[in-house]
Amino acid sequence: DAELPASLRLASMRLARRLRLERGRDDLTLSQLAVLGSLDRHGPATPGELAEIERVRPPSMTRIVNSLEEAGLVVRRPHPTDGRQVIVELTDQAHVLVDDDRRRRTAWLALQLDELTADERDALRVAAPLLDRLAGS
DSSP states (O other), X not given: OTHHHHHHHHHHHHHHHHXXXXXXXXXXXXXXXXXXXXXXXXXXXXXXXXXXXXXXOHHHHHHHHHHHHHTTSEEEEEOSSOTTOEEEEEOHHHHHHHHHHHHHHHHXXXXXHHTSOHHHHHHHHHHHHHHHHHHHO
């Protein structure tokens, strides 16, 4: 089915764009928000681990971490076993920011889902894990 990939790509891009509009802070880039989200989900990590998770080059991650540290959203701690490394972790302020951001976007999406029929919501329940699997590959 040649139309399925194109329609999924378009729909997922539109939904992602719409969810981005629900973000609370305009002063953070999408890359910065992604790093905060990764740290929230995976816990403290080295900049190299973050670069791998976010699929960016280490120098790019260093710039992102530097900007987040300057904003008071992350702190660097010495690595417990490797003196050449640091561990990056969220500050309390960042935890609040991430939670508020997720809550706001989830609330918007819940309102949109309320507009769908029960059958349409059931179809999305089935589709959500499949979309997650596609995104992880």
